[in-house]
Amino acid sequence: MRADSRGYSSSAPRSALGMIRDGLDAFVRTSPPRFAIVIFAGLILLFTLLFSLPIATADRSVTPLHDALFTAVSVICVTGLATVDMATHWSAFGNVLVYIGVNIGGIGVLTIASILGLAVSRKLGLRARLIAASDSNPGRIHAGPVNEGQAVRLGEVGSLLVTVAASALIIEIVIAVLMIPSMLAAGFDWWSSLWHSFYYSAMAFTNTGFSPNIEGTAQFANDFWFLSLLMVGVFLGSLGFPVIYTLARSWRKPRKWSVHVKLTLVTTVILFVAGAAAFLLLEYNNPRTYGQLEAGPTIFESFFMSAMTRSGGFATIDMADLNGSSLLVSGMLMFIGGGSASTAGGIKVTTLAVLFLAAFAEARGAPAMEAFGRRIPRDILRLAVSVVLWGATIVAVASIAILQITKEPFDYVLFDVISAFATCGLTTGLTADLPPSGVYIMAATMFMGRVGTVTLAAALAASQKRQLFRRPEERPIVG
Template structure:
């Protein structure tokens, strides 16, 4: 087992992820986990377990009313495990128990934070986190969960008390919302979702902050903790992640506001400032947050398509967000820009990006597009629902976002398993593929004759 763990940590992670899903399926099936004291049907328990461990946020039952306090506790614990990452969590536990971190544990944790660690041959230590810093990164991951979620809960608690929520409920709801925001899950403990807070911009702003920090990724948080005000010390990964995230946030908000400003069911009755804020909130939530102040099914088809693109991209690498990751998109754009300029190198912020990174990026995008296409075709055949609604929920599942047009709650059991598999592949598939592609690069004693096919 140790040899397998060392040789293929990503595959080991899949095994652990699968085991966790099975364990939580059993837990959610227990009568004590449901509010009515009955066993939850297997399909719903399995779907919930996948959604929780993959920090997605989609649900086939009413998450606020179906589960008991025990069930909600299972949800709370499950999203923390899923957000941190299996290998990272195992390394943290090992560090706590043994007070030291061996090379094998460092390699496991490193592969969880950067699939390119599987690359055979020399690996530049200018990557997001150096191998020698993995121990500090693990401490940052643990502290991030505690400090950031705690801070968000403290900021939310007074607002809930002011809104008349009883003290105990306000404490629990604050902790629950803070966890769902930072882990980018999007479950709510209230039957009406966040509808009662739709006009509470303090509450919504705090949720946005939590989602933003969670979607940046732990390597970025680690770098900012060390060099927050010294941009020159930021790695290329940190700069690409932050710049691309901010660009997508405002570009998405601009598109949504232009497409929804005259829709009476969404933003049509709002003034200019409210429309801008709500558009920013929705754009942030499509990065993997999963909260929504409007009914997704009421949005225009053009807006759903914009949201599809944002959800497919997702958050940052080694973050609590899903999707193909913002750095993947950035690398592809750098390649296109280099080709347009006739430059042989991809360059950004005074650094050159090696070609093998583009190879991994293209593989991840193709893998993601294939999952989305196959899942959409299967669910279209099963449900006979409109294409835009099916595509939206499928991409939401793949990107572990949690937003839904309402289709997910109406799925029959076979369709639930299909969407659950989409969530699983979206959460662990891209990372595993990236590691596998990176690991396949090896030296050869020969090269075949070159011939150029016609492209474009």
């Protein structure tokens, strides 16, 4: 005899669905980050199988395993890198898979796990809320008190999930409708214009960067309306759903915005302007990029490049034509990425902001980090340092491996590896020419970059142990 959830006893054996639900519940309770990674890996394996089917290719051939796997990782991780020609290799079925995959991947690792948990349990319980909340505030996966105001409150996660779906749908539809005139002006028929508009809209909002037409965004290099829409989509997608949620509720009351929202907006704008200024200064006399343009188009292209290197992945020029200094600036912007819980990759802008706040507090001799009249706890600094170190380690190891395999120039290798880690999608052309061994390394880099260094570290680490004693303190020499 056993009691059910309502307190009544029952001797009936559990159904298969009940056993699966109980198993998932135990797995989620044990380690939500591991559950999220398993879900993400499962999606990649599923899409690898689907991309391997002959129906997915235009010539009905079987895509090699390394290409199918790489495409699946790039799609689910919303990266935008490719080892095949995305405009010609895939059939209509394959292109639909790409479109669906980037929208699934754009939602986020932990949010996906929450939605699947909701589908199984038919309600958003406490553990599912914790999973979704950790996607908007990585600090939740660590022991100890967490300031809920940094992202979104636990009780608001249900509303956040609705915002995720609604904002993605509304933004993509609006941008797609506004893109249709540009498609018609480019010579596409009505059906192709409609499909390409929705395709580009999804790729912009999810910060992926795939193009459905052979010439890519270079075909629209002089269409500032179309390029502006791409920038708007990339910008909104890179803000992060907690920020969109806050702006949707209280955009007229900035005083009520959390520190997370303010840091994200301020740092994003600063990087956007600073990046544009850097590209303008470094490329205005480069005849292969902006040297042949007038002042107005050069300024616009600089802002476009600044937006795309933050994780957008679109380009109107060949990235290999950039000066070495511009490649380095691009790598720095890609490594930073966008906002937390967004479709963008990288270490996130709030991570960079926390590091600068710590350095500023140290220079002033202040006892704690402060921003917008609030004190930021020291454990957030430890988390930020961990994210940067893990990210730098992943990029360094992958770069060494690709250098050893390809013997290509270091600046090209570093650029493409950072693009993979930050799920940006910009490339110098190196990725498309990689041998299978290099393809697998880049796929692993994309996976670790998208899943997130914090989530990955939490999933691999053993559970924290309580230490009932403190060792003697001693200060090493630093600097």
